[in-house]
Structures are given as structure tokens and as C-alpha cells.
Amino acid sequence: MSGRWWESRWFLAAAMLLAAIPLLWPAVPPLTDLPGHIGRYRVMLGDEAALLDTYYAFEWRLVGNLGVDLLVAALAPLIGLEPAVKLVVLAIPVLTTGALLWLSRELTGRESPWALFALPLAYSYPFQFGFVNYCLAMALALGGWALWLWLGRLQRIALRAAIFVPLGLIVWTCHAMGWAMLGLFVFAGEWAARVKGRSLARAAFDAAIASLPLAPPVLAMLLWRGGGAPADTGRFFDLIAKLKGLGSVLRDRWIWLDLPALLVIVMAVYAGIRGQAGRFEPQAAAAAGLTVLAFLLLPFTLLGSAYADLRLLPFAFAVALAGLTPREGAPVRIIALAGLAFFLIRTLGTTASFALYDADWRRELAALDQLPRGARVFALVGDGCDQPWAHSRRTHLPAFATARRAAFANDQWRMEGAPLLRVPLPLGYFAHDPSQISVEAACPHDPNLLPRDRALAAFPRDAFTHVWLIDAPTAPASLHGLRPVWKQDGSALYAIDRSASRLPAGAAPQ
Incomplete structure (x- = not known):
């Protein structure tokens, strides 16, 4: 290697291809929430309507959370549901990687070598958790800000305004918070470019005026939230959760690998703040600083979306590193x-981790070979009150019963405000998430979770045909009236025996 090889086009292409490697082997990207989305996509496609319309009601609505849904709706009829999901999700870290390198060039005048330390953040915890619409929107937001800076450098202000009116709507449609972050990046950059020689207030006003091409989605948000019950918002200033979120920026499987990797990023940013690693370009510093401020001010749950604040941190680090210019003589x-080397090590670790998660999913999903099409499945997925660093990612595996066997499963989210998918069946608590999460004893921090034996006694057996226990070992007495059709270690699939007398039901949660 010679010269500034990291600034070449071949390296850009190679880095983007490298970002795809962890997702090449798994049949389905092993992200915690993704199976739940896949179950919804199957209902959305309507190709199993004869069975699924009995259990679910799907209605398209204009909401700021449709990015992957719309792409899968377009691709699945051509290549199949799960290949379409894999292709779209695989594209997210690829686009994020390319956007970060382009953004670094626009912020610093050439790709900063420090930007390479930001590339593993394409697989940060929000992506690992399966917030795919948000992560797609953030990839577009990073690339969108780079485009904004490029057009500004070329003095194509009118063209930029014309492009960003529809582009802002596109990013908002992918995910509203991604659009908000694009607006934050643009505003911060415009403010930093204007603040020299002006008052802070004047610079902020001028930056807001310059950012107006991104404003139209505000009307869409008013329409989105104009009807229905208000979605949950809460847990402001939960400092313990925020500290855990900071430690989880690169959380995947091995704490001995993930925490040192985070420490590398934190030390690089800290060295930049001290001036030892170089200097932050003003626009990058303003954007990263405002992102951290938003992280501190936002609640844990915003409009029904959990981890609203913690989703921001990886991108604060990413923007900071993208805009860190090495000091003279470095x-x-x-x-x-x-x-x-850091990028390669993290990529290899993520590849190995995803291969192990994929193998675990394949073992559990073998149960579906014994499940009749159109069945009604009450699933219980073993979990604990205190989750280990390497979470099993099985929480929404029951949704594969919907995706692959056109069956009902009790793991879909109940969304307030403007839901696309509803469960009209009169099942109460047992109709949706979190009734599929199974714990051995009550959790003090989440009283809505029923202990496993109590859930098996309380669920309405007449409404279901099967019980699917996923890593949820259960006392034999709790399995009265259930006939085993598949078993493997601590997992099993049972058919409900209608002729068996039923155990007394426990009380369902209020």
C-alpha cells in the first residue's frame, strides 16, 4: 500500500463490500426484532390472505416508519420474502459505510484516517437489535448530509433546496427519527459555518432558515399523530439506562471484544477533544455535540419506540470521527x-457472532417442519429478568410461524397511534408482545411479564392449537393437556389436546 490509499475509490468500494460480509452467510440476518418484522411483512404481502386475514388486520398508513416495509413490498414478489429482507438489511451497513467515508471527505476536505475507526459503528447496537427502519434512515441521513455539504461547496443552493424537499420526505418515511437526525446534522453544520462573527442567536436563526427545505415532513407528522390513542413516552433522564446505553454502543456477543472496541472509539474521540489526535472540524463538532445533547434530553421511550435516546449515541461517535482531522505531522x-485493522477485527468478530446466532436460529426453527399451516401458536420464549450481554435474540422467533407457515403467533407488537398491523382476536394480554416472553419468576422491573407456569395455566387454550416453547424448560405439571410433536433440548412444540381436562387458570395481568 502506498500513498493515501484510504482516500481511493477502490478502498471505498472494498470497505463497502467488507461491510456486507457478516450478513452473507445467515439465511436471515440474526437481529433481535427482525423476525417480528418479517411476520408483519408476510401479512402485508397478502399472499397468505386466506389464512392470515383470519388472525390479522393490515392497513397501509402514512407513518414515519416504513423504510424496509416499502422496499420489501416491492422486492418480495420478485425474489421471495426472506431473500428480499436479507437484501435490504444487508444494504444498510453497506450504505452506512459508504456514507461515513463520503461524509468525512466533505467535512475534512479528504477522507480522514480517523473515519476508519467509525466504520464498525455500521453494526452498532441499534442495528444488532433490529431497528432496521431507523438504521436505514440513518444511513440516508449521513449520506444526505454529505450531499448537502457537497452541494453547498459547489454553491448550488437552489438545486440543494429542490433536492432536499423530496429527500427529507423520503428519509422521514423510512423513519421519523432518522429525518430528525438529518435535520439536526444540517442545522448544526449550517450554524457552525455561520457562527463566526455573528451572535449565537443570529447564527441559529440563519441556520434554521437554511434548513427549511427539510421542514415538509412536519405536516406528515401532524397527520400521522392526528388520530388514535397517544403512544407511550416516558423514562426521561434515566441516567442508569443512559450509562448502560453508552456501554452498549458496540454490544454484540463477547463483552471482552465489544467493550475494548468501544474503548478504542472513546479514546480516539477523547484524544480529538484534547487536541492530541487532531482537531474536529467545526461542523462535525457541532453535529456530534447536538446529538449528545439530544441523547441526554430524550426519554427512553418516545411515541411508543423504546431505546429512543440510546439509538443516537453510535452516530454521535461516527460523526465525530468522520470530522476528526489529524494534527500536522501526525x-x-x-x-x-x-x-x-480495527475495522477488520470487528468485521471478523461480527461475522463469527452472526454465524453462531444463525446456527441457533436454525436449530429452533426446525420445529416449524412439524407445524400445520394456519395453526394458532401460543409461544413462550425463555428469558430472564437480567439479560446477559449476549442476548439470545430469540424473542421474536415465533413470528417465523407467521412468515413460513401462515400461522398466528402471539409476538407482534401492539402499536398505539397509527398501527399497520392489528390483532382483532379477543385474546387480551395473550394476543401480542410481550406475552411470548417467558420468565421463571416475576420480574420486579416488569410486572407485565407472566411467570412461565402461570402463563401456561392462564392462556385461553380454546383459542390456540399449539404451544411452542423456545428454550423454556417447564415443569411437567404445566404441560397437562399438551401432546408433544417435536422436542430438542429445552425447546418443544406441543399440540393442544382438546379432550384433556384443563388445569385451573391463573389470573391474567390487568
């Missing part, structure tokens, strides 16, 4: 080689 090639 060994830029050594920094770049260290960044490349």
Missing part, C-alpha cells in the same frame, strides 16, 4: 492502518 498512514 503519522496518518499508521493511523489509517490501525483503523483498517
